[in-house]
Amino acid sequence: MSFNMYVPTRFVFGNGRLDELHQQKMPGKKAILAISNGKSVRENGVLDRTLEQLKKAGVHAAVFSGIGANPTKTEVMEGAKFARDNGCDFIVALGGGSVMDAAKAIAMMATNNGDLWDYVGGKTGKGQPLQRDPLPIVCITTTAGTGSEADQWGVVTNEETNEKIGVGGYDSTFPVLSIIDPELMVSVPPKFTAYQGFDVLFHATESYISTFASAMSDMYALTAIENVGKYLARAVKDGNDMEAREGMAFANTLSGVVMTVSVTTAEHSLEHAMSAYHPELPHGAGLIMISQAFHGFFIEKHACDDRFVRMAQALGMKDAEKPEDFLTALTKLQEVCGVADLKMSDYGITPDEFDKLAANAREAMGGLFAANPCEMTHEDCVEVFRKSYR
Known part of the structure; x- marks a missing residue:
């Protein structure tokens, strides 16, 4: 340790x-x-x-x-x-x-x-x-x-x-x-409550699968994920649900702490490239767009199967037993929050940018690639964008 x-x-x-x-x-x-x-x-x-x-x-x-x-x-x-x-x-x-x-x-x-x-x-x-x-x-x-x-x-x-x-x-x-x-936080509209809430979630999930994770960061990450799973959909549905707002505020602070102990992965590098060229794209929305393909890449590589199972359980799928269950739980939460169908094209992103965006992610914030649980090449990044594109 x-x-x-x-x-x-x-x-x-x-x-x-x-x-x-x-x-x-x-x-x-x-x-x-x-x-x-x-x-x-x-x-x-x-x-x-x-x-x-x-x-x-x-x-x-x-x-x-x-x-x-x-x-x-x-x-x-x-x-x-x-x-x-x-x-x-x-x-x-x-x-x-x-x-x-x-x-x-x-x-x-x-x-x-x-x-x-x-x-x-x-x-x-x-x-x-x-x-x-x-x-x-x-x-x-x-x-x-x-x-x-x-x-x-x-x-x-x-x-x-x-x-x-x-x-x-x-x-x-x-x-x-x-x-x-x-x-x-009560006055934050539902759409932005969802965008911001998924940013909280991905700070925690990325830090949990990170090569810099430890028993200390795991404690914060899993508790944050559990609170997002329990409270985000409620906060999106009813902004005056104070128990839900409290739970998400707590998850948010925990997700900040976990980033001081562990390190987020290149999902953030990829999204920062997207919103660097398209600043009208909310950061959380960009993360949602690429989240399935990004996490799915590591699941396909079996980079840390047990960690994806544990995150699925933390999100509320208590009977999760395979890493793909995390994607199922993630999809369900995005659907319930009304953000499962976000489109890159709605923010002006086009497929001919994928190579440029992948290069920018590595040049501007390449350090986060060291936190990925297995190697992710330039071509892999382009493929994440391609799979995510709508």
Whole structure:
């Protein structure tokens, strides 16, 4: 048994616990409050509630609302300039995975010179070490999706080079505090509840079949999978089902923790290539599209049969006994959640792109291929796209 684990974030979990933000120790006095460029946190009152909580804590806040659904390098650099111009000494990320991911990169660039891609590995990134510690980060998650409130990584797209790459990875890019209040997730529409929920699931399944898995990561992964199997369909059907929202919020945080102990596989590399070229594609939707063919590849290779059986059981198929049962359980969950028939073509993806996408996945995030339970060649990746295409 061998693993490394470091999860320094203070989690404040439970319904209504946003109202306890002012009771927590703040890492500074002037915050850049990062939100998305959408309307939800303004319209549902969460932004005003957060500003009031920060005021009670003696913190002045400047709101930066320039973050899109797939955060870009340009947005990060604008956020970093905003933080410097306003003299901010920490960052509060209020939103879903995109906002939290961008916040980590903004925290890095608010204190370091140059361009974000100077500090990014993979393809055109220069891979330089940070010269100064990032701003401290506080996360208030409004979705059950990426687990970004629990880990040290974010994902950012360089729109000039069509690279979607993980950034951060430092001890100092872990959030110091994360508020996980399932009540903030009630307003997420069913479609996005499903997309985000499957992102949670695949963080856990990929980390479970990963070559970096251990007894410690297995514990988190299987519990996350069990909660997704039990609660995701309910949360999609009825967004006001608070037990289901709680279960998915819990699974989400666990899926973030598991990624700090284990490592996700190349399924994420392949999807990041898809949404790097087609940024309107939601990350979770892209993962759903390729999930059957991707996991099926390892089942056909008998790479880790017992693990697929165990995941099928965790998803709710208690009598599962063969690895193919995982695909059956996965299909059933996708059908119940109304996402079994997603089409790449609806987002402009065409078959003549498959070779380019497969190459981009390896060039931009090739490190995740080492986590695959058996070798996956360029041609294998192209075949995953081909089998997934509709």
